[in-house]
Amino acid sequence: MILKRASYKAIKYACLNFHYAKRLPSQPMIGYSVFNDKLEWCGVVVFNAGIGNINRPFKLQKGQVSELARVALNGKQKTTSKSVSIAMKLFKKSNPLCKLIVSYADSDQNHFGTIYQAMNWYFVSSHKTGDKYIDKNGKEIHSRSHSEKGYNIQFGVKKKVVKTSTLKRIKKGVKHKYIYPIDKSLINMCEEMKKPYPKDMAKESDKVDLNANSKLDA
DSSP: OEEEEEHHHHHHHHHHHHTTTOOOOOEEEEEEEEEEEOOEEEEEEEEEESSSSTTTGTTTTTTSSEEEEEEEOSSOOOOHHHHHHHHHHHHHHOTTTOOEEEEEEEEGOOOOHHHHHHHHHHEEEEEEEEOOEEESOEEEOOGBBOOOTSSEEEEEEEOOBBOOOEEEEEEEEOEEEEESSSSSSGGHHHHHOOOOOOOSSOSSSSOOOTTTTOOOOO
């Protein structure tokens, strides 16, 4: 298996075609293309800076915490866990300031973090995500694009939006949060924060070799 720095074009294609979210993660982002032993392109593993104050719960500075934002692979890789493990090593080498990686498993997709558990990540929390709203055509409407008043104030400007009552509300589940220290000094903190792994009640679609020794050397 070989990994190389991915182009924006490769990241975009893999995220839109191989990942359930069907969208790109927020920028700036760094991705690595995965090639199997036959040198077939298998997709990308992508990291970014995360959203909001991702560093705050860990009392770290901006730039010291990054997010594993996408594992967008087509299934031609031997194991997903090995792909991610190699990508993390490459990311650590090119981003020496980063000390901790955060990632999430979405229960709405029947993902409970099998890959992270296989790689000995630390599970730290679960949180409820906002419910989503779709129109009659099945299109998801962003929270800023609907209101029961029929309008929103954006940047001081009154903007007409869809009435919430005309949309279908879909209750969403939870996201499970995992962390991995790529700096050995954070292992004790991770040990103190860890909780028992959530149980996987359904088979994840990820192709994971649970017996592989894929733990990253922090």
